[in-house]
Amino acid sequence: MSVSSASAPVPGSKAIAATALRNAGLIDRDAPMRDATDTPGGRKGKLRSGRTSARISDLTKDRPMSNGTRMHPIRLSASTGSSDSISIRGAARPSALGGRIRRNAVSGTGSVGSASQIPVRISTKPKAVEAWRELVQKRYNAEAKYLNLDSMIDDEVVKKYNLTPPGFGGNARDAAVIFKLASQLKPEVQTLSLANNNLTGVLLTQMHKYLPGLVNLSLQNNKLKEKREVSMISPRKEKMPNLRELVLTGNPLRENAIKNGQYAVYRSDVVRRFAALEVLDQEPVSQISFDAPHASTSDLPVEKPSATTFPFPMGPSFVAGIDGATFSDFLVRYFNALDSQRETLVNAYDPAATFSFSVNTTIPTRAKLSGFHTSMPNQRKLIWGDWLEVGSRNLNRIGSDPEKMLSNLHIGSDKIIETLVKLPRTNHDINGSGEKFCIDAYPVPHSGSMALLTTVHGEFTEPSTGGIRSFDRTFMLVPAPEGSRAKLNGWNVVILSDQWIIRCYSSHEAWKAGPLLVQALPKQEPFTINSLPADQQTALASLPEAQRNLVVQVCAQTKLNARFAVDCLAGNEWDLTRAIANFNQVKDSLAPDAFL
C-alpha cells in the first residue's frame, strides 16, 4: 500500500497502519487496502491508485450533485507536486452547495512549509458535517479498525463538497468534527493515519478526547515543529495511554532534530510524552512492559466491585524475615542519626545505593476536616519551599523534565549524604510512643539472594518551626557484607534503595488497628423518655421516677411501646433483667401494635 503523498512524497516511508497491520498478519506487504468507496460500476481498486488521473478528469467536467444542482469547482491541482500550484475551491458559486457549506478559502499547498492559508469561513454547517461523515465512513476499514485519513485534500468528497480539511483552511473545530465522526465508527478505531495533511499540533488537540483508544497513529508528513505540539496531542494528564505506535517521520520536529544531530533527544522528548509508546517512527522504543489487562480477557463478564464493608480490619505493623533486635537497632540508629548527625549515615548506604525524596503537597481531606492545620500550634509556619528547593522527585510533577528526573535521583552513598544534609532538620520521636509509627517489612528476592522490603510511616517535627509533617519511607535493606564499610561501622544491614515521601500531617489514627469503615455510621441518638411519642410520655408521667426510668430502658432495648413495656415490667416484679428475658421468650408472638 502506498501512502506517499502526491504533493510531498517521502521515499521509502510507510504508514504506521501498514506496519501495524502487517505485524498483526492482517495484510500482506504492499497489499492494497480494501477500498470502501467502491460502488457498483464505479472505480475499483486501491484507494489511491489512479487517483491523479481520476481527479483531473473530475475537475474538467461538471459533476451532478445530489440536490440536482451543478457546480463548477475551480481547481488548479497540487497533485503533481509542482511548487507553484494552488487550489482555490468553493469561491465561485455561493448559490451552489459549496457556498452553503463554506465560504471562500484559498489554500496554498505548494511548497512544503510555506503554506499560507487564508481561511474565510463562518461555521461548519450541518451539510458539511454530513459530507465529512461520508468521507470518514468511506475511508474506514472496519475489519482492520483502520481509519485512513491520508491526504484529505485530495479526496473526491472534499472536492465534491468544497470542504476545507484541517491544515488546508480548516481549523481545530473542523478537525474536532472529523475526530468526533471517527469516534462514532464501529468497531472503535484502533489505527489512524493522518499522513500528508499539513497538520500542526493545535489542530490535533481534540483527537485524544474523541479517540482515546487509538493504538497506532501516523502523522507522517505534517507540520509538527515544536515539542509542545506533541504535548497538545498527548496532554500530560492522560498521555494517550493506549497508543503503542506513532509515526512523525516527515515533520520538521523530527527532520530538524536529525539535521542538528539531536535525534536521540528528539526520540526521548517524544517518547516521554506518551504513557506506553512501543514504536516511534518504526523504531522500537526501549521500554518495560506489563501484563496489562487484555481486551480479550476484559470482555469476559466479571463481578463488579460492590462490597460496602472492608474485607479485613486495619492490622498492626507486620514484620517478617528479620531478627527483631537487628531491625529495631537499625531503625533507631538510622532515625537518630538522621535527626542529629546525617553525615554519619554515609556508612548506612551501599556504595551504589539510590535515594530520592518526593514531596506530596496535597492537603489530605481527613486532616482538613479534623482541622489540624489550625488546631496544632505550628502547622502554619511550615513551608514546602525548604524541601522543594533541594529537588523533589515527585514524578507526577517533574516527569516531563528529563534533567530533574536524573538530577533528583541520587546514586552512591556520598551523593546521598550530600543531599540529606541539605534537607530541613527533622526530629523523629522514635523513642516515644510507638503508635506514631507503623512499620511493614518482609523479605523479597533480590539478585539471587534476599532483601528486606521495609516501609515506615510516621511523623517528624521540623525543629525550625515546630510544625509536624507526615512521611512514608521505603528502604530496600540487605545484610551488610563482611568487611564492608557498613559492617566495619556497626551496621548489620545496609540500604540499597531509599525513597522518602514527605506530606502534609495526617494523624496516626489512620493506622490504628481495628475495624475500618467505608461510610460513616448512622448517628445513634441516645434513647430517652423524649424519644417516645408525646401521648406515651404523658401516660408515664404518673409513674414514680424509678419505674419510669425502667420503662424507658425496656423501650430502648425492646422497642416495645410504653404500655407494653409497663405490662412487661409489672408482670416481672419491675426487674429489668427478668423483663427483658421474658420479652425475648414471647417477642415473636407479640402483635405489631405492641411496638413503637
Next chain:
Amino acid sequence: MTSSLLTPSDIEIATRAADHFTRIYYAAYDSDKRLAELPHFYRPTSSLTWNGKPFTGTEGLLQLVVKMPPTKHEVQSFDCHPIPGAQPPSLLVTVSGSVTHGRGPTGNPPKTPVREIEGHPRVFSQTFILVPDTTAPTKVGEVAKYYVGADALRFVG
C-alpha cells in the same frame, strides 16, 4: 555487592515504566473489571501486605480484592528507582495519593456531621517492587515484561 552504576537510559526507562504502571494499575483497580484485570499484574510468587495483613500470589490478591468496596484512587506523587544489583533491574516504585472507597461522602447517612471523616478519601501509601519476568517472551524494544513482585499498602491519613 555490585557497584555497577545505573545509566541515564536505565533511569529514563524506569521512570517511564513507573508512569505507565501507575496509570494502568490504578485504572484496573478502580475499574468495574477489577477482578479480571488486576490479577494480570501479579504472579504466584508475589508477596503482598494490605494494612499489615499478608497475602501470597495471584490467589492472595484475589482473596484480598474480591470483597473490596469500589475504589477511586488519585495518584498525587510517585517515584521510581531501578534497584541496583541486577540487569535488567527490578524497580522500586512508591506511590502517595488518596483513595475513596464506596460512595464517598455522598454515601454517608443523612445528618452525618460535616466534620465526620468517615466516607471521605483516605491517604494511601503503596510500595511496589516490579520484577522482570525472565521467562516471558518480549517484543522488539521491550527490555522485559515486568510483574508485581511485592506490594505493600497502608492507609496513612
